[in-house]
Amino acid sequence: MKNKAITPRNEDFAKWYTDVVRAAKLADYSNVKGCVILEPNGYAIWEKIQSVLDKMFKETGHQNVYLPLLIPESLLSKEGELVEGFAPECAWVTQGGNNTLDERLAIRPTSETLFSDYYSSKVKSYRDLPKLYNQWCNVLRWEKETRPFLRTREFLWQEGHTLHETEKEAREETLRMLKIYEKFFKEYLAIPVITGQKTEKEKFAGAEVTYTCEALMYNGVALQSGTSHYFGQKFSKAYDVKFLNRNNEWEYAYQTSWGVSTRMIGGLIMVHSDENGLVLPPKIAPRQVVIVPINQDEQEIVDLANEYCKKLNDSGISAFIDRTEKSPGFKFAEHEVNGIPVRIEIGKRDLLNGQVTLAKRDTRERIVVDIKCDIVEKVKLLLDEIQNNLYNRALERRNELTYETDDIDEIKKIMDTKPGFVRAHWCGDEACELKMKEIRGMKSRCITEEQVGENDKCVVCGKKAKHMVIWGIQY
Amino acid sequence: MKNKAITPRNEDFAKWYTDVVRAAKLADYSNVKGCVILEPNGYAIWEKIQSVLDKMFKETGHQNVYLPLLIPESLLSKEGELVEGFAPECAWVTQGGNNTLDERLAIRPTSETLFSDYYSSKVKSYRDLPKLYNQWCNVLRWEKETRPFLRTREFLWQEGHTLHETEKEAREETLRMLKIYEKFFKEYLAIPVITGQKTEKEKFAGAEVTYTCEALMYNGVALQSGTSHYFGQKFSKAYDVKFLNRNNEWEYAYQTSWGVSTRMIGGLIMVHSDENGLVLPPKIAPRQVVIVPINQDEQEIVDLANEYCKKLNDSGISAFIDRTEKSPGFKFAEHEVNGIPVRIEIGKRDLLNGQVTLAKRDTRERIVVDIKCDIVEKVKLLLDEIQNNLYNRALERRNELTYETDDIDEIKKIMDTKPGFVRAHWCGDEACELKMKEIRGMKSRCITEEQVGENDKCVVCGKKAKHMVIWGIQY
Numbered sequence: 001m002k003n004k005a006i007t008p009r010n011e012d013f014a015k016w017y018t019d020v021v022r023a024a025k026l027a028d029y030s031n032v033k034g035c036v037i038l039e040p041n042g043y044a045i046w047e048k049i050q051s052v053l054d055k056m057f058k059e060t061g062h063q064n065v066y067l068p069l070l071i072p073e074s075l076l077s078k079e080g081e082l083v084e085g086f087a088p089e090c091a092w093v094t095q096g097g098n099n100t101l102d103e104r105l106a107i108r109p110t111s112e113t114l115f116s117d118y119y120s121s122k123v124k125s126y127r128d129l130p131k132l133y134n135q136w137c138n139v140l141r142w143e144k145e146t147r148p149f150l151r152t153r154e155f156l157w158q159e160g161h162t163l164h165e166t167e168k169e170a171r172e173e174t175l176r177m178l179k180i181y182e183k184f185f186k187e188y189l190a191i192p193v194i195t196g197q198k199t200e201k202e203k204f205a206g207a208e209v210t211y212t213c214e215a216l217m218y219n220g221v222a223l224q225s226g227t228s229h230y231f232g233q234k235f236s237k238a239y240d241v242k243f244l245n246r247n248n249e250w251e252y253a254y255q256t257s258w259g260v261s262t263r264m265i266g267g268l269i270m271v272h273s274d275e276n277g278l279v280l281p282p283k284i285a286p287r288q289v290v291i292v293p294i295n296q297d298e299q300e301i302v303d304l305a306n307e308y309c310k311k312l313n314d315s316g317i318s319a320f321i322d323r324t325e326k327s328p329g330f331k332f333a334e335h336e337v338n339g340i341p342v343r344i345e346i347g348k349r350d351l352l353n354g355q356v357t358l359a360k361r362d363t364r365e366r367i368v369v370d371i372k373c374d375i376v377e378k379v380k381l382l383l384d385e386i387q388n389n390l391y392n393r394a395l396e397r398r399n400e401l402t403y404e405t406d407d408i409d410e411i412k413k414i415m416d417t418k419p420g421f422v423r424a425h426w427c428g429d430e431a432c433e434l435k436m437k438e439i440r441g442m443k444s445r446c447i448t449e450e451q452v453g454e455n456d457k458c459v460v461c462g463k464k465a466k467h468m469v470i471w472g473i474q475y
Numbered sequence: 476m477k478n479k480a481i482t483p484r485n486e487d488f489a490k491w492y493t494d495v496v497r498a499a500k501l502a503d504y505s506n507v508k509g510c511v512i513l514e515p516n517g518y519a520i521w522e523k524i525q526s527v528l529d530k531m532f533k534e535t536g537h538q539n540v541y542l543p544l545l546i547p548e549s550l551l552s553k554e555g556e557l558v559e560g561f562a563p564e565c566a567w568v569t570q571g572g573n574n575t576l577d578e579r580l581a582i583r584p585t586s587e588t589l590f591s592d593y594y595s596s597k598v599k600s601y602r603d604l605p606k607l608y609n610q611w612c613n614v615l616r617w618e619k620e621t622r623p624f625l626r627t628r629e630f631l632w633q634e635g636h637t638l639h640e641t642e643k644e645a646r647e648e649t650l651r652m653l654k655i656y657e658k659f660f661k662e663y664l665a666i667p668v669i670t671g672q673k674t675e676k677e678k679f680a681g682a683e684v685t686y687t688c689e690a691l692m693y694n695g696v697a698l699q700s701g702t703s704h705y706f707g708q709k710f711s712k713a714y715d716v717k718f719l720n721r722n723n724e725w726e727y728a729y730q731t732s733w734g735v736s737t738r739m740i741g742g743l744i745m746v747h748s749d750e751n752g753l754v755l756p757p758k759i760a761p762r763q764v765v766i767v768p769i770n771q772d773e774q775e776i777v778d779l780a781n782e783y784c785k786k787l788n789d790s791g792i793s794a795f796i797d798r799t800e801k802s803p804g805f806k807f808a809e810h811e812v813n814g815i816p817v818r819i820e821i822g823k824r825d826l827l828n829g830q831v832t833l834a835k836r837d838t839r840e841r842i843v844v845d846i847k848c849d850i851v852e853k854v855k856l857l858l859d860e861i862q863n864n865l866y867n868r869a870l871e872r873r874n875e876l877t878y879e880t881d882d883i884d885e886i887k888k889i890m891d892t893k894p895g896f897v898r899a900h901w902c903g904d905e906a907c908e909l910k911m912k913e914i915r916g917m918k919s920r921c922i923t924e925e926q927v928g929e930n931d932k933c934v935v936c937g938k939k940a941k942h943m944v945i946w947g948i949q950y
Contacts, residue, residue, distance in 0.1 A: 031550060031592055032580070035543035040608070043539050064518050068510035069582075069613055069629050070566075075506060088572050091545070093582065095567040097617040105507070107544075107568065107582075117506055133515070138544055138613065142572040154544050 003276050003337060013219040018148065020269055023337045024278040027148040034146040034153035038262070041338060042149075044286035045265055046156060050136060052188055052284070053158065053260070056180050062132040062160060067114045069138075070105040076113050079238040085205025086110065089141040091153075107140040112206060112231070112257055115161035116239035123163065123253060125244045130173075131163040149266030150223075150475050157261030163241065163253045167232065170254035171209075174230040177258040178211045181226040189264065190281035190391040191215050191271050192398055193225060194421070194470055196446030201430050208232040214445040214470065216398045217270035220419035222445050222472035225267050228258035266475075271394050272362075278339030279361055281390050282383040289319035289379055290340045294328050294347035301346050304356075308344060308375050315376045317383070336361060341386050342379055362386045362393075406459045408439075411471075415440045421472050423448075425465035427458035435460045436471060445470040478751050478812060488694040493623065495744055498812045499753040502623040509621040509628035513737070516813060517624075519761035520740055521631060525611060527663055527759070528633065528735070531655050537607045537635060542589045544613075545580040551588050554713040560680025561585065564616040566628075582615040587681060587706070587732055590636035591714035598638065598728060600719045605648075606638040624741030625698075625950050632736035638716065638728045642707065645729035646684075649705040652733040653686045656701040664739065665756040665866040666690050666746050667873055668700060669896070669945055671921030676905050683707040689920040689945065691873045692745035695894035697920050697947035700742050703733035741950075746869050747837075753814030754837055756865050757858040764794035764854055765815045769803050769822035776821050779831075783819060783850050790851045792858070811836060816861050817854055837861045837868075881934045883914075886946075890915045896947050898923075900940035902933035910935045911946060920945040 005023045007015040021027050026042030038046065054064070070093060077083045090106040108114070119131060140154045160177060164170040178195055185191045193213040203210035207229040215225045236242065236252035245251040272279040282288050289312055293305040305321050312319035322331050328345070335343055343359040350356055351371065359366045360382055369378055401420025405411060411422050419440070426432060426444070436442045436459070448468045456465040480498045482490040496502050501517030513521065529539070545568060552558045565581040583589070594606060615629045635652060639645040653670055660666045668688040678685035682704040690700045711717065711727035720726040747754040757763050764787055768780040780796050787794035797806050803820070810818055818834040825831055826846065834841045835857055844853055876895025880886060886897050894915070901907060901919070911917045911934070923943045931940040 028593070028596075030543050030589070032543040032545050032547060032589075035545065037543070037593055038541035040538035040540055043541050046541075047539065063515035064522065065515055066513035066518050066521075066631065068505050068507040068512070069615065070507050070510065072507060090572065091568045091580075092570040093566045094569045095579070097563050097565065104570070105566075114505070114507075118503070118512055121503075140544065156541065 003333060005337075006275055006277060008275055009218065016275075017266075017270060020273050020277055021148045024339060026265065026269075026278070029148075034143060036146075036148045036152050038156075041286075042265060045268070045280070045284060046262055048284050048286050049188075049264060050158075053184060054136075056184065057134050057158075057160065060132075060176065060180065062134045062162075064135060065133045066135055066137065067111055067118065069108055071108055071111075071113055073104045073106060075117055076106050079113065079116075079206055079235055081234075082112060082206040086141075089143070091140050091142055108137075109139055109141045110257075110259075111135070111137075111139075111159055111161065112235055112255075113239070115257075116235045116241055116255070119163050119253070120239050120241045123241060123243050126165050126246055129163060129165045129243060129253065130169065132160075132173075133162065134158055134160040147266075149262055149269070151263075155262050157259050159257060159259040162256045163236075164255070165243070165245065165253070167254050170232075170256050171230055174209065174211060174228050174256045174258070177256070178213070178226075178228040181213050181228070181258070181260060185213060185215065185225065186391065188281065188283045189268055189271075190283075190387055190394060191225070191267060192391065192395045194446060196448050196470065198227075198446060199430075199433060199444045199469070201433055202444055204229045206231065206234060208234065212446050214421075214472070215267050215271065216401060216421055216472070217267070217475070218397065219270070220401045220473070221270075222421065222474045223263070223267045223270070224445070224474065225264055226258075226260040229256060231255040231257065272390050273339070276333075276364070277337030279390065280339040280341060282341040282387050285318075285339065285341050287318050287320055287340055288383060289317060289342045289344060290335045291319060291321045291344045291346065292328060292331050292335075293321065293323075294345060296323065296325075298348060298351075300351060301348070304346055304351075304371070308346075311376050312379060315380075317376070317379060332359075336364075342382050344375075344379075358382060360386055362389050406457060408459055411442075411459070412439050415442065415473065419473055421445065421470050423468060423470055424459035425452065425456045426467050426469040427461055427463045428466035429458070429461065429463075432458055432460035440473050442471050442473055445472050445474070478808060480812075481750055481752060484693065484750055491750075492741075492745060495748050495752055496623045499814060501740065501744075501753070504623075509618060511621075511623045511627050513631075516761075517740060520743070520755070520759060521737055523759050523761050524663075524739060525633075528659060529611075531659065532609050532633075532635065535607075535651065535655065537609045537637075540608045540610055541612065542586055542593065542610060544583055546583055546586075546588055548579045548581060550592055551581050554588065554591075554681055554710055556709075557587060557681035561616075564618070566615050566617055583612075584614055584616045585732075585734075586610070586612075586614075586634055586636065587710055587730075588714070590732075591710040591716055591730070594638050594728070595714050595716045598716060598718050601640050601721055604638060604640045604718060604728065605644065607635075607648075608637065609633055609635040622741075624737055624744070626738075630737050632734050634734040635732060637731045638711075639730070640718070640720065640728070642729050645707075645731050646705055649684070649686060649703050649731045649733070652731070653688070653701075653703040656688050656703070656733070656735060660688060660690065660700065661866065663756065663758045664743055664746075665758075665862055665869060666700070666742060667866065667870045669921060671923050671945065673702075673921060674905075674908060674919045674944070676908055677919055679704045681706065681709060683709065687921050689896075689947070690742050690746065691876060691896055691947070692742070692950070693872065694745070695876045695948070697896065697949045698738070698742045698745070699920070699949065700739055701733075701735040704731060706730040706732065747865050748814070751808075751839070752812030754865065755814040755816060757816040757862050760793075760814065760816050762793050762795055762815055763858060764792055764817045764819060765810045766794060766796045766819045766821065767803060767806050767810075768796065768798075769820060771798065771800075773823060773826075775826060776823070779821055779826075779846070783821075786851050787854060790855075792851070792854060807834075811839075817857050819850075819854075833857060835861055837864050881932060883934055886917075886934070887914050890917065890948065894948055896920065896945050898943060898945055899934035900927065900931045901942050901944040902936055902938045903941035904933070904936065904938075907933055907935035915948050917946050917948055920947050920949070
């Protein structure tokens, strides 16, 4: 049985993706070009992501704030690289009420400028440091081609912006947050990510160093899923963020920023989902268990459904009963499309045999258990199993699609047949990076920290290699 | 002892207000005109408000969604009254990237238009109803004069938008949400509000009926603190939101919307705070208890502080230890300014006497308790006491400042000396409402449901009265 609303994944991956987004009611197109509507099922995933990450941020000493949506052009322009990178992507407010404004205001594409401006008025002494701030908000970038979650003009994200007394502390913060993202991807989203440094060409506009979490989608395309930037004193110099240090001298403060967005939901879909719709790791699924009483006119069945539901919710598992009047088959398909990790079916015949049936969304296995079993224990086990299985399956797939070769012709062949991550040496020259782009738009994903051998050569020019780099086609 | 950074409340209320906002580090001005920065202490209150209200909304069956920030002018213009009401307050995006747009896009001042447009594509049958959606987001209104929390160009809020099969159901929803707001104001913010219907002149652009929660500030000025609107079929007709009803006929759906915003934080300040800074109801205070170890080099004191802190947090009370190296007096003043409801002081002398001191922020009373007491129980009691005291104090103040008279000269006198809510009869004529405005800009706050006597006369024109109305000066 397959879901007819969903194009087979191997037939047309792009269409499969949008079919899943629509069928699972995650997002819908709007009449506002390039912007989508996050529907209840999609927004609930974002709320779950927020609650987990927010806790992680707070546990590491960060505080939430909220800065304005609009940035005056003169303020945005103070740091040259940033404005150069982002100005072509800004939406500009030029009229307020009935008046034309004296100065254009950009809708924030990112908020380094506002945080820097704010910090410059707040920080006077090393005693005021560090500032460990984060904000959850919407941002806007005037993209041309858009796809739900992956690239939309407006999207939701968090942006952490921190300010430090020393370079060392700021660099540590940059890596600390990268590790938090990596942990979150692994333990909650069940997505293995490769972390590393971006090349000069690929780093964030204005950053000294950009670290990235790179995930590989089912179809072998890479998704940049989270970034953490070390800015050094660049923004502090542009926005005059200085403090009296412990030697009573003025010094520019050291800054970082880091962010993840609703794009992660796109990654979740493209790593785990299948022909039957959404598949969600239990730890991030807003609803973990659905109970389907097959015969709703049987009091015994209704009672058991209620009992299970209460027990599960009391133990912290998010369960609900489907009391609608649709047919069981229809319900099963619907909950599969929506990616509910575990389904409990309670039918008349089962009941006579003293049994109920549990179904796992990931493998679609059905397991018959004793009606008197400890249902909470059973479900917990299944949820753990699913969580682990999804991670292992994604890791296996990634390993299967990770190649190592310094032969450019082989890379071309790989990218034409079964693309993925390619590990290949690089001399450090931007010209060679650009040359790689000719292979289906491949880009460096990140630089690994691996030692490079004396005889290793750049995959493009054949000169002495500087780094082992992960390459891939990207979203 | 009084806080020198804060202007006395009775000397200059407006200055006192901004002093409290700044001293308690709730918000700061930004270099973006009309927009403020919500600092950690201010944003934490908003997070607390969100978590409580969000739970209330979800318990009554509402789901969260997210709709776009930008609204094309043509879409905004479909409902005449709404666009007339809001167009003069819109900020307009006219450029995207390097291009001039064919059509201006408004930054949402409110989202009835987008929800209606979305519903029109989603709803086909009565089976698709009701839709009970809410979103937490930023909105923008091009205000001329702005004050932190009370009126800023950009602010944060929630806007519920629901769609129903029948007029009855929609009207019930409108009132249900009004009641939820009223309960929240009373039980969490410790603010008594008067609820009632707005007059035709004061209702929301596009609404058939607007209900409001009106709070009275310490200085006798009214604050409209939350509204709930019944739209009937007005937006459904403008945006073609129709469904096949149970008789298989096309019918326009019935709509509501309701919202509260960061403005509530302004209300919190102006109802409860004092010359020493912020006063927060414990149920909405992000940090409820601060523990100040007076002598931090005494291990016994540090141990006790840790023990108390753990016990309190384990029991769900949010407590923290002030380990900074400032003087105790400085710390006390700082925590008072920040509105931490309960302070626990642990000093050497106290300890020798087997005692610790608790201080209540609302009355600034200090209570000495046995060191071996059940600290959780003691603190819980104090928090309850403070919560109740704040509500009762606010209620008393409001009652003291609520007048009833149909003598307009008396009203003038009241408004010039000790303003507040005035209960006075009204004939229902807009001209009389406008006449009242001549008294320090007074406006009708809401219409009460009270029976009007045969002989009751309009406070302005002396003709037969239709309603008992609450009047007041407003923010």
